[in-house]
Amino acid sequence: MASEQVLKVADFQTEVHNDWCPGCGDFGILKAVQMALAELGVPPHNIAVISGIGCSGKTPHYLNAYAAHTLHGRPLPYASGVKIANPGLEVVAVGGDGDGMGIGAGHFVNMGRRNLDLAYVIHDNGVYGLTKGQASPTLKLGVKTKSLPKPNINDSVNPIWLALASGATFVARGYAFDIRHLKDLILKAVRHRGYAFVDVLQPCPTYNNLNTKDWFGGLDRAAAGKPLPRIYKLEERGHDPLVRTPEEADGKKLEAMKRGAEWGDAIPIGVFYQNPLLPTFEDRLEERIPAYRAEPPAQQVIADAQGRPTVRLGPLLDEFVVT
Ligand code: SF4
Numbered sequence: 001m002a003s004e005q006v007l008k009v010a011d012f013q014t015e016v017h018n019d020w021c022p023g024c025g026d027f028g029i030l031k032a033v034q035m036a037l038a039e040l041g042v043p044p045h046n047i048a049v050i051s052g053i054g055c056s057g058k059t060p061h062y063l064n065a066y067a068a069h070t071l072h073g074r075p076l077p078y079a080s081g082v083k084i085a086n087p088g089l090e091v092v093a094v095g096g097d098g099d100g101m102g103i104g105a106g107h108f109v110n111m112g113r114r115n116l117d118l119a120y121v122i123h124d125n126g127v128y129g130l131t132k133g134q135a136s137p138t139l140k141l142g143v144k145t146k147s148l149p150k151p152n153i154n155d156s157v158n159p160i161w162l163a164l165a166s167g168a169t170f171v172a173r174g175y176a177f178d179i180r181h182l183k184d185l186i187l188k189a190v191r192h193r194g195y196a197f198v199d200v201l202q203p204c205p206t207y208n209n210l211n212t213k214d215w216f217g218g219l220d221r222a223a224a225g226k227p228l229p230r231i232y233k234l235e236e237r238g239h240d241p242l243v244r245t246p247e248e249a250d251g252k253k254l255e256a257m258k259r260g261a262e263w264g265d266a267i268p269i270g271v272f273y274q275n276p277l278l279p280t281f282e283d284r285l286e287e288r289i290p291a292y293r294a295e296p297p298a299q300q301v302i303a304d305a306q307g308r309p310t311v312r313l314g315p316l317l318d319e320f321v322v323t
């Protein structure tokens, strides 16, 4: 892991004009990521933030670090390549629910099988905000947001279940308007040794008029004259996500799935599951290539000072000669 130093949130901010809609939950997620990276203490030049396509895809423009705004649904394979090439970097992938659970669903599932040491944050708003609010894979069956001509005809994917079933070793959910709590979750995700997934409930005030800040906050229902928030924190209701021995991994995962099934009047946020006991993909690579971490691909010299290639492919190609 990259060395740590004292940093400020401002170190991770940019001057790029931000064109997210006023009141969008994306602002809270961006702030939480910046706060988490500042607290982590790893300087921007040792961090890579990789995004897909969608409103969330603009994150790398607003966050000072090495970054790439990639293709629709592809932040995970791109981020995987970055991490494998340079395992000394902290890598954070960012995308939307449509990006990650629709076109990117295959990558999402296979990410869990590898347990690469990186974090993936999804802005989960139930719609394709960038393209005018079509139903995304996390929108519930039968609901009708204001940009749909008819109620949603498809059932929804449960990101918590899918991440658990796919093998993610850290699974959490945050809320875009509880920035400090979300910052803590993202910091835990980045510090986790292995693949960490954070689903973030992100109100889209422009296109999702159902799952709004007021709805999550329970303003439409009250007890003793006070709103009854739908969101609750797992850690305040006795949920223990940490796997301490290999034998308890399956039981902890089933408990996490039970919590992940909750929606409606009680919506949990916090860490559902954390298993730090499994080897990472980098560990497995190092078993096969002992010098992998000491001499990763990104640090190998491939050209001299004049730009002439120093890598000799001849011997490698000779190995493939069919006789
Ligand atoms: Fe945010 Fe929705 Fe506007 Fe996109 S369309 S910037 S998700 S409010």
Ligand code: MG
Pocket: 054, 096, 097, 098, 123, 124, 125, 126, 127, 128, 129, 136
């Ligand atoms: Mg979306």
